[in-house]
Amino acid sequence: MTPSDNTSSIIKTLGDSTTKWLRNRFAKKRPLDEIYRYFKKVLESNNHALELITDMGQKLDGSYIFDINYIKRIYPELADTLRTSIDLFNRLTRDNYAIEPAFAHIDSLISEVIYGEGTAGDDSILFLDDVQWFRAREVGGKSFHLSELKNNLRLNIPDTFVLTTRAYDEFLQYNQLQEILQPAPGDEGQEPDAKAVQDAIMAGSFPPHLEEQLDKILQTMRARHGSKATLAVRSSAEEEDDLFSFAGQFETILNVPIAKQDVIWACKKVYASLFNSNALAYQKRLDYAFGGLRMAIGCVLQIDPAVSGVIYTANPVSGNVDEILINATWGLGTSVVDGTIEVDNYVVERGNSLQIRESKVGSKEYMNILDSAQPGRIREIPTPDDKKNLPCLSPTFVLELAAKASDIEKYFRTPQDIEWALDADGSIFLLQSRPLKIVSPQVKADLPHYTQTTDSAHRPFLFKKPGIVVQKGIAAGNVYVLHRIDELNGFPKGAILVAHSDSPHFIRIMPFVAAIITDTGSVTSHMASVCREFGIPTIVNTGDATKILQHGGEITLAADESGEITIVNGLDNSILKSKQQHIRKMEELYEYRRQKYILRHIAPLNLVNPLADEFTPAKCRTLHDILRFIHEKSVQELIAISQHGLFGKPSLLRLDIDVPAGIHVLDIGGGLAAKTKSPLTADDIASLPFKALLKGMTWKGAWNTQAVALNVKDFMGSVGRFSVLASGASGCAENNIAVISKEYINLHMSLGYHFNLVDSYCSEKAANNHIYFRFVGGATDIVKRSRRIKLIDKILVEFGFNINIKGDLLIARLSHVAQEEIIETLTMVGRLIAYARQMDAVLRDENDVELYTKRFLEGNFEFLE
Amino acid sequence: MSKYNILIIDDEKIVCDMMKLSLEQEEGYEVESFLNGAAALERLKEKKFDMVVTDFKMKGIDGLEVLRTVKQLYPKTAVIMITAFANLDVAIEALREDVHDFFPKPIKIKDLKESIRKALP
Secondary structure, three states: OOHHHHHHHHHHHOOHHHHHHHHHHHHHOOOHHHHHHHHHHHHHHHHHHHHHHHHHHHHOOOOEEOOHHHHHHHHHHHHHHHHHHHHHHHHHHOOOOOOHHHHHHHHHHHHHHHHOOOOOOOOOEEEHHHOOHHHHHHHHHHHHHHHHHHHOOOOOOOOEEEEOHHHHHHHHHHOOOHHHHOOOOOOOOOOOOHHHHHHHHHHOOOOHHHHHHHHHHHHHHHHHHOOOOEEEEEEEEOOOOOOOOOOOOOOEEEEEEOOHHHHHHHHHHHHHHOOOHHHHHHHHHOOOOOOOOOEEEEEEEOOOEEEEEEEEOOOOOOOOOOEEEEEEEEEOOHHHHHOOOOOEEEEEEEOOOEEEEEEEOOOOOEEEEEOOOOOOOEEEEEOOHHHHOOOOOOHHHHHHHHHHHHHHHHHHOOOEEEEEEEEOOOOEEEEEEEEOOOOOOOOOOOOOEEEEOOOHHHOOOOOOOOOEEEEOEEEEEEEEEEOOHHHHHHOOOOOEEEEOOOOHHHHHHOOOOOEEEEOOOOOOOHHHHHHHHHOOOEEEOOOOHHHHOOOOOEEEEEEOOOOOEEEEEOOOHHHHHHOOHHHHHHHOOHHHHHHHHHHHHOOOOOOOOOOOOOOOHHHOOOHHHHHHHHHHHHHHHHHHHHHHHHHHOOOOEEEEOOOOOOEEEEEOOOOEOOOOOOOEEHHHEOOHHHHHHHHHHOOOOOOOOOOOOOOHHHHHHHHHHHOOOOOOOOOOOOOEEEEEOOOEEEEEEEEOOEEEEEEEEOOOOHHHOEEEEEEEEOOOOHHHHHHHHHHHHHHHHHOOOEEEEEOOEEEEEEEOOOHHHHHHHHHHHHHHHHHHOOHHHHOOOHHHHHHHHHHHHOOOOOOOO | OOOOEEEEEOOOHHHHHHHHHHHHHHOOOEEEEEOOHHHHHHHHHHOOOOEEEEEOOOOOOOHHHHHHHHHHHOOOOEEEEEEOOOOHHHHHHHHHOOOOEEEEOOEEHHHHHHHHHHHOO
């Protein structure tokens, strides 16, 4: 078989789209070393950008005093680095992905925060369906959350339009109200008269163009819902329902007719409520200057509810995040919110499934209803006797509400306070969702503790390595030692995650995790950034936390910015109480919040799963998303394109080693010792990852030389399946190709009837490193092949790989680990490639899977008779 | 024992606010802050402070002038100088005027607190 025969069979196995893409590449004949150079440069540039993001995250986390000059200095450097990454990425992928528009958009949003250059949309009024993520600030927190529920979670939200903060600015300007928001000359220390401001607002008029826009929108609403429909006109101030709830501070006008003058009146009432005395005190506490907070308004189609209520997706008092609390009453939900009557209470417990643990039916003496006679009014009436002590909700509805609430919490990644309503037809509507503030959990007595710092003078450490504090903070909870990614599904709320390596998949448990400790990892990893964004105490690179900390054990953890880490057995009251104050108070400083806001467009990671449909440039919301996209697609590009070198470079050198692996080597830079010629020996290999892999493959005893019998059925089955994969069925491959450099290996290796692919980058920078391992096929039937896949899975999980399995295809990834660990792990992968070669025929049952996994991990590679 | 008094001068509100919060609420000092040198010097004439933390580059009266005035009025009051960038010339000039410490922004709050603790009697 010629190399091109082999490659064409590889291409066939990769599927039509990949084939088309590869053909395109072959046609253009790009030198592989050029592609590799771009790949390395992309990694370097990305790494620099991640370091800058890390620096910004640290400097803006409340432990540094900074000013806008710092941001003005560092952001251009970050933006330039992103531009470099994008340029290199485009060269690498030949402009295959339209990433520039995503960057340009995010860059403009950041520039708006830094330089005040307006880039947001032109609309002053828009429907909820048209609210995109980057308009969050303009539509205010409350309306933005509703738009997320509607547009992303596809939940049932009443038809809504929003008057943006731009409309508020236009209103102020048209009525020349900015002037009265300023103190009178000579009264600089005095605040303006709030009552006078409110009167001026109520006396003001909408600018004609705004009135015109509003009129059009109201016509649409009437056409959609009829002239008798009404609106709930609700405040949605800039930061409302965000870090701070502003709960109950501003006006909500219910049952407003869909008529221009009524809506304008209601909007002015909401604007004026910015200057209510309580609301002003609240704003002052958050360091707002008088008139500094801007108001958007959500005009929500008024539901005439049969039942309304509130859901807390956690118990805010006990801190128990396994409980969902639901309150319900007849009619409008106003009495639930103000606590004036005894309503129904339900407690739903989250375990493997949702279960109602408590149902307490309230007396519900009164209920609030819309006043059909007087639009704009609601009425309190005595609850009819037959309804008073009747539960408002059936168990089915309770569980349906709890399920929706869980989805919402999962989406926002933090416990939620949700308002809902049930109409006469039994449809559930969501009216509001905002973060729920939770009181710290109760704590027990002091217990002995162990402290370690990054200062080596303080040895011995609790852990093998000093550890790196990625995010400072204090936490307490039960240790959950994670062995494999799918165990995240069972992650208990409020526990401390202890894992071998970090992973962007941890974002799934961010709402519930108290702290994260990993054996390996770096401060610039994606997970590290996410932990900083969520303020989750995180320590990486401890070496052996998964072995030292006991699964299920209770600990208290404190990590500070100097790198000092304190781990205490049990819950330690004194530690928990000590340092929590700092960040909260900083966040009460308006300028701090305003300048830190920039990070929202930089640090969060939304693009987590490269296999998801959403993994596209258009879904990038932050610079971190862009870097993640570039990194993932660059690795994919290199993996696929490495085979292209077969055509562009004829200089393949045969490798002679102790086992019949049939490998030919293509060096693209520094992968071989100087002046070598075919056949090569293992000593000629200078590539760090390839050396490691070969060391494993030639490990004593790992490459079994015993003949393992295949039955006829196995053999016949394999011929049909793999005629495209490996046209020669000799069981001894001759044309396996390793593309190498000093720090890189891409090895496609067919051994008999199965196929290995190893792609690894192994540099001094942990953030750049990865191992990608793919295994597919085999000569035996699917049951036996699946057993082998299980064995490989079990072994790789032990070494911290993230694994996806589909039938007899296994894809394993490990990234962001230090060079020495990549080398060690590749040696193991080499042993595994050798060991697993005939393993499908050896594994008779599930017990064998366990047995041979154990033997491999113990270094025993012999097959039993 | 009475609380130590600290005067903060910086034309960036965020710097004054963050510093005031850190030093007042977390360390228990009494803190006054000013957004310009002129107003701060007026206050200095009325009241002696145990410590002055001043920005270097400000419109009108700059940090060096504040430093000189403080040393003239209250030779024992320590002054910490902060700047937007690490600037060697400014640092040398400030050292000549007997500055206690010198921090380029962003400033690690922990380091600033330590420096203040060392300077106070």
